[in-house]
Amino acid sequence: MMKQNQKLLLLCGDSYQDISLLAAVNEAQKLNAKDGNALVLYLGEENAITQEVGEQVVVSKLKLDAFRTTLLSYTGSRLLLAFADKQILNLLFRLEETGFFKDASIRIIGPSLQRYRTFYQQADQRRLFQELGYQVPASALVGSVREAIEFSEGIQFPIMIWPVASKQGQGRKIAHNLDDLCEAVETGLAVSPSQQCLLEFSTYGFKELDFVVMRDREDNHYLAASIESIDPVGIHSSDSYQFMPAVTLTDREFQNLREAAIHISRYLKLTGAISIKFALDPTSYAFYILEVNPFASDSISMASMGLGYSLFEQGVQLQLGRSLEHLPHPLLKDLKAVYEPSLDYIFFKIPIFSDAAKNARLNTQIHSYGAVYGFGKRIDEAYQQALETIKDKYLLTVFPEEMSDDELIQKIARHMPHRLFYILEALKRGFEFEELLDLSKLAPVYLQVLANLVAMEKEAEVATGPAFLPVEPSAGLYEVKAGASYYLTQNGTNESLGLDAACVLVDDLEICDERFYQKVRKQVKELKEKGQQVILLTNRPFTESLADKVYYLSINETSLRLIQTIDQVKEIVKLSNLQ
Numbered sequence: 380m381m382k383q384n385q386k387l388l389l390l391c392g393d394s395y396q397d398i399s400l401l402a403a404v405n406e407a408q409k410l411n412a413k414d415g416n417a418l419v420l421y422l423g424e425e426n427a428i429t430q431e432v433g434e435q436v437v438v439s440k441l442k443l444d445a446f447r448t449t450l451l452s453y454t455g456s457r458l459l460l461a462f463a464d465k466q467i468l469n470l471l472f473r474l475e476e477t478g479f480f481k482d483a484s485i486r487i488i489g490p491s492l493q494r495y496r497t498f499y500q501q502a503d504q505r506r507l508f509q510e511l512g513y514q515v516p517a518s519a520l521v522g523s524v525r526e527a528i529e530f531s532e533g534i535q536f537p538i539m540i541w542p543v544a545s546k547q548g549q550g551r552k553i554a555h556n557l558d559d560l561c562e563a564v565e566t567g568l569a570v571s572p573s574q575q576c577l578l579e580f581s582t583y584g585f586k587e588l589d590f591v592v593m594r595d596r597e598d599n600h601y602l603a604a605s606i607e608s609i610d611p612v613g614i615h616s617s618d619s620y621q622f623m624p625a626v627t628l629t630d631r632e633f634q635n636l637r638e639a640a641i642h643i644s645r646y647l648k649l650t651g652a653i654s655i656k657f658a659l660d661p662t663s664y665a666f667y668i669l670e671v672n673p674f675a676s677d678s679i680s681m682a683s684m685g686l687g688y689s690l691f692e693q694g695v696q697l698q699l700g701r702s703l704e705h706l707p708h709p710l711l712k713d714l715k716a717v718y719e720p721s722l723d724y725i726f727f728k729i730p731i732f733s734d735a736a737k738n739a740r741l742n743t744q745i746h747s748y749g750a751v752y753g754f755g756k757r758i759d760e761a762y763q764q765a766l767e768t769i770k771d772k773y774l775l776t777v778f779p780e781e782m783s784d785d786e787l788i789q790k791i792a793r794h795m796p797h798r799l800f801y802i803l804e805a806l807k808r809g810f811e812f813e814e815l816l817d818l819s820k821l822a823p824v825y826l827q828v829l830a831n832l833v834a835m836e837k838e839a840e841v842a843t844g845p846a847f848l849p850v851e852p853s854a855g856l857y858e859v860k861a862g863a864s865y866y867l868t869q870n871g872t873n874e875s876l877g878l879d880a881a882c883v884l885v886d887d888l889e890i891c892d893e894r895f896y897q898k899v900r901k902q903v904k905e906l907k908e909k910g911q912q913v914i915l916l917t918n919r920p921f922t923e924s925l926a927d928k929v930y931y932l933s934i935n936e937t938s939l940r941l942i943q944t945i946d947q948v949k950e951i952v953k954l955s956n957l958q
Contacts, residue, residue, distance in 0.1 A: 385416075385453070385454075385455040385456050386416055386417065386418045386453050386456045386457075387410065387416050387417045387418070387456065387457050387459060388417075388418055388419075388420045388450075388453060388456050388457065388458050388459065389403045389406065389407055389417060389418070389419045389420065389459050389461070389462055389695075390420050390422070390458055390459065390460055390462065390463045390467055391403040391419055391420065391421045391422070391462040391463065391675075392421075392422055392423065392441075392462070392463050392464030392466055392467045392674075393421075393422070393423035393424070393441075393464075393546070394464035394465070394466065394546055394674075397428070398675055398676065398677055398680045399462045399464070399674070399675040400419070400421060400428050400429070400436075400462075401428065402462060402675050402680070402689075402691040403419045403421075403461075403462040403675070404419055404428070404432050404435055404436060405689075405691070405692075406461075406462075406689075406691055406692055406695045407419050407435055408435065409692060410695070418435070418436075418437060418453075419432075419435060419436040419437070419462075420436075420437050420439060420449065421436050421437065421438050421439070422439050422440070422441045422446060422466070422467055422470075423438070423441055424438075425438055437449065441466060441467075441470075443470055443473055443474070446470050446474070447474060447479065450474075450479075450483060450485060451483060453485070454483045454484055454485065455483075455484045455485070456485055456486075457485070457486050457487070457488050458471075458485060458486070458487045458488065459488055459489060459695065459698055459699070460487065460489060460490070460495075460673075460674070460698075461489070461651050461652070461673075461674065461675065461691070461694050461695055461698050462674060462675045462691075463674050464674055465499065465544040466544060466546060466572065468492075468495055468499055468544075469499075469544055469572055469573075471487075471492055472492060472496065472499070475492050488698060488699065488700075489650050489651065489698035489699075490647075490648065490649055490650060490673070490698075494647065494648055494649070495673075497647065498647060498671055499544075500520070500543050500544070500573075500575075500577070501518075501541050501543065501577040501579075501670070502518065502520040502543075502577050504668075504670070504671055505518050505577075505579070507643075507646075507647075508643075508668050511642065511643070511646060513639065513667075513668055514665060514666070514667060515667060515668070516539075516579040516580035516581075516582060516667055517533070517534050517579060517580045518577060518578060518579035518580070519577075519578050519579075520543075520575055520576075520577055520578075521564065521575065521576055521577075521578055522568070522574060522575050522576075523564075523568075524561050524564050524565055524568075527540075527560055527561070527564040527576070527578055528557070528560070528561070530578050531557065531560055531578075534580050535580075536554065536555050536556060536560075536581075537553045537554060537555045537581040537583050538553070538554045538560055538578055538579070538580065538581055539551075539552075539553055539554075539578070539579050539580070539581040539582075539583070539743075540552045540553075540554060540560070540563040540564055540567050540576050540577075540578055541567075541576060541577040541578075541579070542566075542567035542568070542570050542571035542575075542576050543571045543572070543573045543575040543576065543577060544571060544572050544573060545567070545570045545571050545572075546570070549570045549744070550563075550566050550567040550569075550570040550571070550576075551567075551615075551743035551744065552566070552567070552742070552743060553581050553583055553613055553742065553743060560578075564576050564578070581612075581613075582612045582658035582660075582667050582669070583611070583612055583613040584611045584612065584613065584661075584820065585611060585612045585658040585659055585660055585661065585667070586607075586608075586611060586612070586658070586659040586660075586661050586822070587607075587608040587610070587611060587612045587616060587619070587656065587657070587658060587659075587669075588605065588606065588607055588608065588625055588628075588636060588656070588657045588659060589604075589605070589606040589608075589616065589654055589655070589656050589657075589678040590602060590604070590605050590606075590636055590637065590640035590654070590655050590657065591603040591604040591605075591606070591652060591653070591654050591655075591678060591679055591682045591690065592640050592641055592644045592652075592653045592655065593651070593652055593653075593690065593693060593694065593697065593703065593716075594644050594645065594649060594650055594651070594653065594697070594703075595650055595697045595701065595702050595703045595704075596648075596650050596697070596700065596702075597702050597703075597704070598645060599702060599703040599704050599717050600641055600644065600645065600703070600717075601703070601717055601718070601719040602637055602640065602641065602719055603652070603682055603686065603690055603719075603720065604623050604624065604678075604681075604682035604685065604686065604720075605623060605624045605625040605628075605633070605636070605637070606621050606622070606623045606624075606625065606678055606681060606682065607621065607622055607623070607624075607625035607626070607627060607628075608620070608621050609621065609622075609799075609821065609822075609825045610741070610794070611820065611822075612658045612669070613742065613743065614741045614742065614743070614794060615741070615742070615743055615744060615745050615746075616656070616677065616678070617677050617730065617745045617747055618730050618732075618741050618745060618746050618747045618796070619730065620727075620728065620729060620730065620762075620799055621681065621727075621728045622725050622726060622727045622728065622758060622761060622762075623681065623682065623685045623722070623725070623726050624722050624725075626725070626758070627822070627824050627825075628659075631664060632659065632664060632666075635664065635666065636657050636659070636666060639655070639657070639666070639668065640653075640655040640657075643655055643668065643671060644671075647671065647673075649671075649673045650694075650697045650698050651673065651693075651694030651695070651697045651698045652673075652675075652679045652690045652691065652693070652694035653671065653672070653673045654670075654671075654672045654673075654676050654678040654679055655668065655670070655671050655672075656668070656669040656670040656671075656672070656678075657669060661822065675691060679691065679694075681726075681728055681750075681752075684726070684752060685722070685726035685752075686720055686722075687709075687710055688709035688710055689709070692709075693706065693709070693716060703715065703716045703717035704716075704717050723756075724754050724755060724756055724761070725754070725755050725756070725757060725758050725760070725761040726752060726753075726754055726761060727752060727753045727754075727755070727758065727761035727762045727764070727765045728750045728751075728752055728765070729750060729751050729752075729753075729762070729765045729766065729768075729769060729799075730747035730749075730750050730796070731747055731748060731749045731750055731751060731769070731774050732746060732747050732748070732796040732797065733748055734776055736748075736796060737776065737777055737795075737796050737797065738795065738796075739795070739796060740793050740794060740795065741794040741795065741796060741798075742794075746796060747796070751765050751768040751769050751774065752765055752768070753765030753766070753767070753768060758828050759828045759829075759831050759832050759835075762799075762828065762832070763832060775797070775800070777796075777797050777800060779800050779801050779803070779804035780804055782801075782804070784805075784808065787801050787804060787805050787808075788805075788818060791805065791815070791818045791819050792818045792819075798819070799829065802815060802819055802821075802826070802829055803829055803832065803833060806829060806830055806833040807833055807836075812826065812830065
């Protein structure tokens, strides 16, 4: 029989505090539902999350002695590193060198520490990539400002400075001249646990992409997600507008990056969820591999939300030894987890910034504290839905419409938070497309998306009459639902339409999520208690009945062409009621 102290310890660092910790707690709860043997070991400071979850989390200082003492309370246990970070790895390496794990009968499951050692430092990763035949930026590992100056003499600025194993990317900076370099290296050495910095030729301005790979120990694997950042390399991906899947790549570019991501994860023999970050030269097919991250991160979190199932949960199962060929697919019946998703929608992320950070200049440091998301059939549609979420939750505290032209130019050119909102306002004021390209440094395709949104809004304003809001058949699903909602809720009531029904907009791409059912049920219940019938607007039927007197107004290409007058809306509703 297993002793009380023999646990499965999910090691968790604070590099991605909320993401890692919440994901680890969630997975521990699922594991405990089966055998009650999992526990989160969090290395960091007490916070609101650790206090809320209580006994499910053991907190230890991120110090060698404190960590060793805590582990001695769990002799005979197993350590799972899916939610760890490089700071924790550093402590594990030091303990291993003393023979601690053998003496304490503690076993690390998943990839071995020796495997992690091969790519622990960015310099190690660069050597590996080079051995595999991939192009790597010129780089050097330095331990002093003098060494940094000597390296800079052989390459051109800008130069990227990476403090080795620093917390949350702390100290990362792009130096554009010698003064910048000296200051950045001095700061970087101070925040690096090993007092070292990796200097390399900067890929500043290149297109940044994240590819997430799932792999088991039997070498089964699949590409879970490709995430594209609108902002180029040089702005932290957490602060960037992002969407998945990556859709602006040529097939050759996509296949090159997919092949490289899978090749690297297999070569390193990693298991679970692995994020590989790329910098793609926008003028050629050349690319650089920036980082390999086998731990919980914002990329894996975004991919999970976009897919509708947890890659964290699947990654834990893979590190515990389960096979992708035997795990059931989380959403699709009769399919195994090894199935590679192919999305027919866009998932868009808008970062959220506090008032204190809204005037910051975006760079390689993290300034955002969260994000909102939207789904759509196109980039502009998904962005529009995410934007509505911001407005609904009153998270947007900037008002571009109140700014002068000069203020807008400054916000756009200096890469300030919320800069897409500033660009939208500039487009509304008639700024030239080429001028905004030069100011923003955005790729033309992204700026065109914003220009399309502005054009769509202007067309709607012109076309809108007192009776109805026309919706073009070519419009995206978001506009379709918005238009239909307008008809059915005109003047805040349906009395003018002769309809005794309340309209509930259903985000059809969320309906596979049980939590969404709960939200809709509550909304429908409240309306029915008031004696109202309910019409659900969706482009596909609900998979679960909610109650009597709930009607489904199917939004598709056929019904879209019909929705041109109020009378036609009435007819659609009548037909819907007969189904």
